[in-house]
Amino acid sequence: MSTEQKLQTAEQLLAPWNKETIRPEENRLDVVIQPEALHEAASALHEAKWGYLSAITGMDMGVEAGQLEALYHFCNGPAITSLRVRLPRAGAVVPTIADIIPPATFFEREIKEMFGIKVDGLAVTDHLFLPEDWLPDVYPQRVDFTIEQAKAMEVSHADQMPEPGRVGENTFVVPIGPQHPALKEPGHFSFTVDGEIVTAAKMRLGYAHRGIEKAAESRSWVENLYLFERVCGICSHTHAMAFSMGVEQLAKVEVPARAQAIRELVAGLERVHSHLLWLGVTAHEAGFDTLFMYSWRDRETVMNLLEQITGNRVNYSANVLGGVKCEIGDEQSKAIKEGLTYLETRIRHYLEVVTTDAMFLNRTRGIGTITAPEAERFGLLGPTARASGVARDVRIEAPYGAYVRYPVSLVTETNGDLEARCVVRLKELLVSCFAMRSILDNMPEGPLTARMPRKIPAGETVARVEAPRGELFYYIKSNGGEIPVRVHVRTPSLCNWVSVLEKAVGRQLADVPMLIAGMDPCFSCNDRVVTVVDSRTSENWSWKRLREYGIEYYSR
Amino acid sequence: MNTLTSIVTLLIFPAGITLILAGMFYEWIDRNLVARFQNRVGPRWFQPFADAVKLLAKEQIKPAIINPYLFFGLPIFALAGALTAALYVPLFGLAPPHSLTGDLVITIYLLSLPTMCIGLAGWNTTSRFSLIGATRTLTQLFAYEAPFLLALLGPALVAGSWQISEINGYAQNHWLILTQPIGFIVAVIGLMGKLELPPFDAPEAETEIVAGALTEYSGRGLMMFHLAKSAELVIGLTLVSSFYLGGLNGIGLFLIKTIILLFFMSILQSLLTRLRIDQTVGLWWRFGAILVLAQILVTILWKGFMP
Numbered sequence: 001m002s003t004e005q006k007l008q009t010a011e012q013l014l015a016p017w018n019k020e021t022i023r024p025e026e027n028r029l030d031v032v033i034q035p036e037a038l039h040e041a042a043s044a045l046h047e048a049k050w051g052y053l054s055a056i057t058g059m060d061m062g063v064e065a066g067q068l069e070a071l072y073h074f075c076n077g078p079a080i081t082s083l084r085v086r087l088p089r090a091g092a093v094v095p096t097i098a099d100i101i102p103p104a105t106f107f108e109r110e111i112k113e114m115f116g117i118k119v120d121g122l123a124v125t126d127h128l129f130l131p132e133d134w135l136p137d138v139y140p141q142r143v144d145f146t147i148e149q150a151k152a153m154e155v156s157h158a159d160q161m162p163e164p165g166r167v168g169e170n171t172f173v174v175p176i177g178p179q180h181p182a183l184k185e186p187g188h189f190s191f192t193v194d195g196e197i198v199t200a201a202k203m204r205l206g207y208a209h210r211g212i213e214k215a216a217e218s219r220s221w222v223e224n225l226y227l228f229e230r231v232c233g234i235c236s237h238t239h240a241m242a243f244s245m246g247v248e249q250l251a252k253v254e255v256p257a258r259a260q261a262i263r264e265l266v267a268g269l270e271r272v273h274s275h276l277l278w279l280g281v282t283a284h285e286a287g288f289d290t291l292f293m294y295s296w297r298d299r300e301t302v303m304n305l306l307e308q309i310t311g312n313r314v315n316y317s318a319n320v321l322g323g324v325k326c327e328i329g330d331e332q333s334k335a336i337k338e339g340l341t342y343l344e345t346r347i348r349h350y351l352e353v354v355t356t357d358a359m360f361l362n363r364t365r366g367i368g369t370i371t372a373p374e375a376e377r378f379g380l381l382g383p384t385a386r387a388s389g390v391a392r393d394v395r396i397e398a399p400y401g402a403y404v405r406y407p408v409s410l411v412t413e414t415n416g417d418l419e420a421r422c423v424v425r426l427k428e429l430l431v432s433c434f435a436m437r438s439i440l441d442n443m444p445e446g447p448l449t450a451r452m453p454r455k456i457p458a459g460e461t462v463a464r465v466e467a468p469r470g471e472l473f474y475y476i477k478s479n480g481g482e483i484p485v486r487v488h489v490r491t492p493s494l495c496n497w498v499s500v501l502e503k504a505v506g507r508q509l510a511d512v513p514m515l516i517a518g519m520d521p522c523f524s525c526n527d528r529v530v531t532v533v534d535s536r537t538s539e540n541w542s543w544k545r546l547r548e549y550g551i552e553y554y555s556r
Numbered sequence: 557m558n559t560l561t562s563i564v565t566l567l568i569f570p571a572g573i574t575l576i577l578a579g580m581f582y583e584w585i586d587r588n589l590v591a592r593f594q595n596r597v598g599p600r601w602f603q604p605f606a607d608a609v610k611l612l613a614k615e616q617i618k619p620a621i622i623n624p625y626l627f628f629g630l631p632i633f634a635l636a637g638a639l640t641a642a643l644y645v646p647l648f649g650l651a652p653p654h655s656l657t658g659d660l661v662i663t664i665y666l667l668s669l670p671t672m673c674i675g676l677a678g679w680n681t682t683s684r685f686s687l688i689g690a691t692r693t694l695t696q697l698f699a700y701e702a703p704f705l706l707a708l709l710g711p712a713l714v715a716g717s718w719q720i721s722e723i724n725g726y727a728q729n730h731w732l733i734l735t736q737p738i739g740f741i742v743a744v745i746g747l748m749g750k751l752e753l754p755p756f757d758a759p760e761a762e763t764e765i766v767a768g769a770l771t772e773y774s775g776r777g778l779m780m781f782h783l784a785k786s787a788e789l790v791i792g793l794t795l796v797s798s799f800y801l802g803g804l805n806g807i808g809l810f811l812i813k814t815i816i817l818l819f820f821m822s823i824l825q826s827l828l829t830r831l832r833i834d835q836t837v838g839l840w841w842r843f844g845a846i847l848v849l850a851q852i853l854v855t856i857l858w859k860g861f862m863p
Contacts, residue, residue, distance in 0.1 A: 172687065181762040181766055182762075282766070286829050287755065290594045359827075365828055496767035508832055508834065509688065509764055510833065
């Protein structure tokens with residue numbers, strides 16, 4: 001079915017509630033519906049198995065307009081249907097759709113906290129991102145939010161006693177995080193355990209929320225590229241790539257073929273780095289430190305390659321709007337090929353280890369099994385979904401950039417347990433290495449960048465990229481100015497949390513860190529506002545002050 | 557004079573300070589070997605000593621809701637238990653300072669004392685990590701203790717004595733690893749379980765329950781538990797190598813045999829993935845106990861029919 005046919009099907013499905021149809025781009029359909037009709041419209045798409053709910057974008061149209069918007073994006077291959085719900089600024093209410101589409105819970109909690117769109121029927125009322133004592137009726141992502149509004153809640157909780165955690169005779173609440181050896185980043189899980197068996201699970205994010213989406217609304221397009229690169233320290237390239245792809249789509253700029261090939265190449269190396277890192281973390285959670293040490297040693301190879309190409313190890317900064325910054329010459333090409341040869345032998349070895357080591361299999365085989373229908377229901381993405389046999393990979397469903405010319409093949413497993421997730425990730429690396437070799441062998445000639453305008457034409461677009469953890473979703477809106485009006489980022493980890501919370505119940509506490517690691521969580525991706533407070537004077541630092549401090553620090 | 561000798565044996569040589577220093581040395585070998593197997597460099601020779609000095613110098617933080625007598629007393633009991641156990645074993649290949657009929661049972665009891673103290677220490681605090689860790693420590697104790705005891709019983713049966721020095725003497729003429737291989741394997745793995753080394757480190761699995769039963773301990777208390785563990789390592793190695801590896805006679809043989817044993821334990825530590833607590837219990841009762849019982853049955857029959 002072509003994209004056009006898919007969109008027509010969607011339009012027919014949504015016809016009963018359709019108030020207005022907009023076609024912002026070729027592959028997108030916007031259907032304006034009344035808030036009351038949302039539940040029926042979403043279930044119509046869901047029951048017809050038209051794609052999956054990818055993200056819910058909240059938007060504040062401004063104080064004068066007096067309106068909020070919520071966009072429910074459904075993706076089906078390259079086709080995207082958005083249900084656009086227009087709401088008044090005061091008393092915005094939408095019905096929950098989490099009862100039919102469970103991953104919507106996290107999206108709905110996000111728009112509820114950030115935009116003050118009340119979600120009727122939401123089972124969980126705790127905060128997901130904001131502090132528990134955040135003032136009511138203060139919504140940080142609304143346009144009229146000021147930092148002074150947040151100051152009122154800066155109260156110290158240092159002297160409070162923690163809750164004792166004893167629920168019943170043998171039942172305890174075991175807190176994992178925000179500071180815990182199993183977590184390399186701050187998040188909080190509370191698992192109720194009866195002896196060793198987990199009976200309930202709850203989670204909370206936002207400990208490292210930096211408000212990047214909000215910050216983007218006061219920066220130029222170019223500055224934002226570097227800002228979004230810092231959403232995540234592991235998949236920084238995919239974030240920058242998704243953002244620049246979106247901006248290029250808005251500006252209708254064609255990126256040169258060579259630049260696209262280099263983008264895919266760096267993305268491939270980044271995937272190797274990310275998955276090897278993940279393998280090490282998982283092995284460590286399982287208590288198999290030898291595998292952890294070895295996989296991280298081999299990860300150094302790919303880190304060195306990235307450093308050689310881009311000059312950086314973490315935030316590679318390979319992208320510029322309209323192309324890439326770094327050239328792959330003969331010397332780099334040779335180094336990459338040598339590195340890939342070494343990595344391929346090591347990856348094959350690890351593949352053998354994770355499928356044959358009896359003690360490791362004790363902790364992975366048959367643990368946290370997610371069946372294909374469950375994976376569909378939870379809305380899983382990326383390798384976690386592919387391990388359950390769900391063919392969900394943006395690089396294949398909706399090829400972008402150089403993936404049209406240098407395609408990758410789909411890797412799926414059917415078992416859906418932790419072992420399958422290890423196997424999928426490692427096999428995926430071999431596929432990536434193969435694609436990288438074909439890029440290096442047939443590198444197109446030409447310039448590295450195309451000229452970009454300073455002001456980006458008005459419009460809105462969606463950019464989707466397959467990050468190492470799954471589909472990364474960017475929604476970008478411009479009003480024709482030098483700065484974006486709204487950039488919404490939905491990271492893959494947010495969609496995969498449901499699987500941990502559902503699967504931990506009934507399992508042993510010892511399996512929980514493995515389950516958390518099994519979906520390759522990235523907290524910093526989920527948490528995107530920082531307030532820097534000077535501990536001596538306890539004053540809030542402005543961005544300008546921070547920048548000056550940075551320059552001063554490095555010039556010393 | 558006699559009192560003075562007793563004090564010297566208990567506090568300076570061979571138990572006491574010498575044993576603690578030996579414990580640090582063996583800990584360093586173990587850490588270094590594991591590090592080498594994992595493609596790391598490992599700590600320098602004085603690292604365990606530096607850790608001890610640093611921790612002993614640090615403040616010990618007392619949690620609000622605990623029994624203070626237990627909290628401060630348990631580490632001392634643990635260390636005392638381990639040091640006392642050293643008096644009955646041929647430490648450094650020398651004859652044990654004290655020897656009496658049935659001292660094998662006393663030694664095994666004393667060696668369990670640190671583990672019991674750690675279990676109680678975890679139970680004494682209200683930290684949930686400690687409570688779960690304590691439960692796991694004690695569960696594991698019940699899993700490995702009986703097979704470990706049975707594995708040491710095998711040599712005792714063939715030697716016809718419950719006295720460690722006599723078994724040691726018997727073993728000098730008989731390499732029991734050849735006649736009782738199953739007993740040897742169970743004893744080595746039992747020792748690893750006793751010391752909570754990987755893969756039996758579920759009671760202190762940091763990715764689940766932080767530091768297990770010792771989560772609330774800091775400074776001196778933590779260090780004393782740590783030293784008790786190091787002493788236990790040396791005593792355990794001495795026991796197993798004197799029973800199974802042709803006895804211990806002289807310091808050279810002691811060093812060679814115990815370090816070879818430690819080498820194999822380090823390989824196992826770096827090769828194996830941590831077992832969940834249910835898997836540990838299952839392993840011991842389903843395989844360990846039954847295998848070692850079969851071994852003892854064979855030994856008894858052999859002794860009965862071939863005088």
